[in-house]
Amino acid sequence: MxxxxxxxxxxxxxxxxxxxxxxxxxxxxxxxxxxxxxxxxxxxxxxxxxxxxxxxxxxxxxxxxxxxxxxxxxxxxxxxxxxxxxxxxxxxxxxxxxxxxxxxxxxxxxxxxxxxxIRQRKAHEVRLRQAMDAAASAMVMVNHKGCIVLVNHAASELFQYEERDLLGKRVEMLVPEEFRPVHPVYTSSFMSNRTARSMGGGQDLFARRRDGSNIPVEIALTPVDTPEGQMVMSTIIDLSERVAAAEVMARKNKELEALNVELSHFAYSASHDLKAPLSSIVGLLNICLQDLDDDELDEVRVNIAKVMEISRRSANKIEGILTVARSGRDPVERAVVQLDAVVQDIWLDLTGGKSTTALLLELNHDAPVISEPATIKIIMENLLSNALRYGDPNKPEHRVCVRSWTVDQSLHVSVSDNGVGIPKENHEMVFLMFKRLDDRSGDGLGLALVKKQIDRLGGDITLTSTVGTGAEFSFTLPTEDKELEQNSGNSGR
Amino acid sequence: MSKIPVIVVDDETIDRYIVKRQLAKCDDFEQVLEVATGGEFLEAYFSEPRLTTQQSKPLLVLMDINMPQMSGFETIEELQRRMDVDSGPDSVVILMFTSSNNPEDRAKAESLPTVKGYVVKPLDEGGVETIRELYYA
Known part of the structure; x- marks a missing residue:
């Protein structure tokens, strides 16, 4: 006591x-x-x-x-x-x-x-914790041994780990595998030369997430002295969006460059194709003047008729060029396309019902096809008109066949003929604007327009052909249009 | 003085017609031969008897540039290749005959050794005079 x-x-x-x-x-x-x-x-x-x-x-x-x-x-x-x-x-x-x-x-x-x-201290800790968790940047504090001692909410989110899965672990778990062996060296050299700086010395940095994916990051390092010893606080900023935006920008740039090349090609071709008929007109009219002086009125009449014909053709051609240039800019109505009826109508227009060419239809696609009726018409018109034009006179019969089928919600259509075919070296060029590869070529706009429209609709067109056996143009179009289906579904209720 | 033999290579019927009409007014030229493609021209050129050896003067070729299948330039390159291999006739004067005033086309024409000049369509009296001058240059 x-x-x-x-x-x-x-x-x-x-x-x-x-x-x-x-x-x-x-x-x-x-x-x-x-x-x-x-x-x-x-x-x-x-x-x-x-x-x-x-x-x-x-x-x-x-x-x-x-x-x-x-x-x-x-x-x-x-x-x-x-x-x-x-x-x-x-x-x-x-x-x-x-x-x-x-x-x-x-x-x-x-x-x-x-x-x-320690109520005061606890309250202070909670406030600090709240402040850290409110920060948009991920924060990870690491001790001098390279172990994680503190992570905020943003860090857990970024790295896809729960806080308890990170605390006490080596920070290398957040480093891409290829840098893991060297990372402890960096940590200890930072600890011995402690100044606030950004990590990586200008190199692109990546952080490893739980799922194994690496994301581009920017990391700032700040030395912190605590009662438990020297620590380093890393503030990590996720650059994924910034990098993605830069990639989108680069891709857009590429597209613009390609468009620029296309434009100068267009300008060259258009200037030739529009200038050539005007030269012919001037040449013919010049001759007409001479013939008028010589009283050759019949010859004048013939040549003026030719001038008118050239003028008419040129006007149509300009229309065609405008159609190609405008395609993709004007909004086009989407609706159900009756492929069968479309093909039959075009065929009647093209042949006037008098052609000896046989048309075969093998349409096996899933209905309904929801697309742009006007665009489908342009595509089919051009393909059918080509197929019709390139008959092989050495064969007893000229046949044009239209087939269709559906794979994974995408419409496949092929237009084939048993005509003269297209030489292999021309397969790439047939889709170029103003390319006339043959006397039977039209104005060199048709297939360019077809390709442009199909590209715009997110489809694809290919050509398979052997000289002497015929040609087959096949294209695919995505037909699903969820928005439209939903809208029409809602309005039906 | 003998007349100049002429062949015009052009896919446009009307442009060939204009050449025929304009050259016909000038006594210096023979009746104009015409072909619509580069292929036809090469065939005619290398066929027997040779187009050129029938004449006392070099053959004048008016060559369009923009033609389907084979362009004028491609035709000339093929002609030069076959002339080298074949050691065929070289008594030929080629003039590009086109509506294009494009600098690239002009430069390309200058780079071809067998091309002696460049005439822009449409052909008129002045153009005929230019052709004569280029031919004798």
Missing amino acids: LMIEKYRLAFDISPVPLLLISGSGEIVLANAGFLDLFGYEASELIGLSVEVLVPEPVRNRHPDLRSAYHRVPTKRSMGAGRDLYGVTKSGTVIPLELGLEPVLDSDEPMALVAAID
């Missing part, structure tokens, strides 16, 4: 809340600071078991923990890394930091407990 009196003096002058506990867990002494913190009078607390101060979930296990301590009494902090709590007389649970010290000079084993109220 004398010993207790010795402690009481020290207790009462200590600003730190202190408690003296016997080996059996009975509260022997509590100072004013401790009583204040827990809201007890000394008379109420002395003699009670220390478990009254332990909150519910741990209370039952506490006597075992306590006796374990007394078997190997050492000076240490309680809880070893876990958050500790005490419960006051009024039932409030408060976070505590607890220090334990065995009292060795007494008859029975006793322990001195120092309790520090």
Whole structure:
């Protein structure tokens, strides 16, 4: 008891809340600071078991923990890394930091407990945590050994890990595999030369996500001194969107370059194809003038008729060029296309019902086809007109066959004929504007227009042909138009 | 003085007609031969008896540039190749005859050793005079 009196003096002058506990867990002494913190009078607390101060979930296990301590009494902090709590007389649970010290000079084993109220510190930690989690950039704090000690919400999101899967792990788990072996070297050299800087020295950096994908990032490194030692805070900015935007830009640039080349090709061809007939007209009219001087009126009449014919053809051609140039700019109505009827109508228009060429239809596509009726008409008109024109006079019969089928919601159509065919070296060129590869070629616009329209609709056109056996143009068109189907579905209800 | 033998290679019937009419007014030229494609021209040129050896003067060729199948330039390149291999007749004067005033076409014409000049359509009295001058140049 004398010993207790010795402690009481020290207790009462200590600003730190202190408690003296016997080996059996009975509260022997509590100072004013401790009583204040827990809201007890000394008379109420002395003699009670220390478990009254332990909150519910741990209370039952506490006597075992306590006796374990007394078997190997050492000076240490309680809880070893876990958050500790005490419960006051009024039932409030408060976070505590607890220090334990065995009292060795007494008859029975006793322990001195120092309790520090860390409510303020906890509140501060929560605020800091909230601030970090509110940050848009991912933050990862790494200690001098290269282990992750702190991550914010954005970092968990970015790397696709739960916070608990990251804490305590080596930071290399967030580094692309090929850089893992060298990364610890970088970490330790940063630790020995600690200045805020960006990582990678201008190189493109990538971070590895849980799913194994690497994303482009920018990383800023800031040294931080903490009670636990030197740390480095890395702020990581996801560049995926920026990189994707740059790629889109580059692709658009390529497209524009290609368009520019197409445009200059167009300008060259158009200037020739529009100028040539005008030259012919001037030449003919010049001759007409001479013939008028010589009173050759019949010749003048013939040549003026020729002039008119050339003029008419040129006007039509200009119309055609405008159609090609405009295609893709004007909005075109989408609707159900009756391919059968479209082909029959065009065939009648082209042949006037008088052709000896046989038309075979093998239409096996899934109905309905929803596309641009006007565009489909242009495509079929050109393909059928070509097929009709290139008959082989050496064969007893000229046949044109239109087939259709559906694969994965895309419409496949082929227009084939048993005519003269197209030489292999011309297969690429048939789709170029103004390319007339044959005397029977039209104005060199038809297939260029067909290709342009099919490209615009997201389809594809190919040519297979062998000279002497015929030619087959096949094209595909995506037919699904979810928006339209949904809209028509809604309006039906 | 003997007349100049002429062949016009042009897919446009009307342009060939204009050449025939304009050259007919000038006594210096023989009756104009005409073909519609480069292929026909090469066939005529290398057929027996040779077009050129029948004449006392070099054959004047008015060659259109923009033709289906084989362009004028392609035709001339093929002609030069076959003349080299064949060591065939080289008594020929080729003039490009086109509505194109494109600098690229002019440069291309200059690069071909057998091409002696460039005449822009339509052919009129001045053009006929130019052809005569180029031929004798």
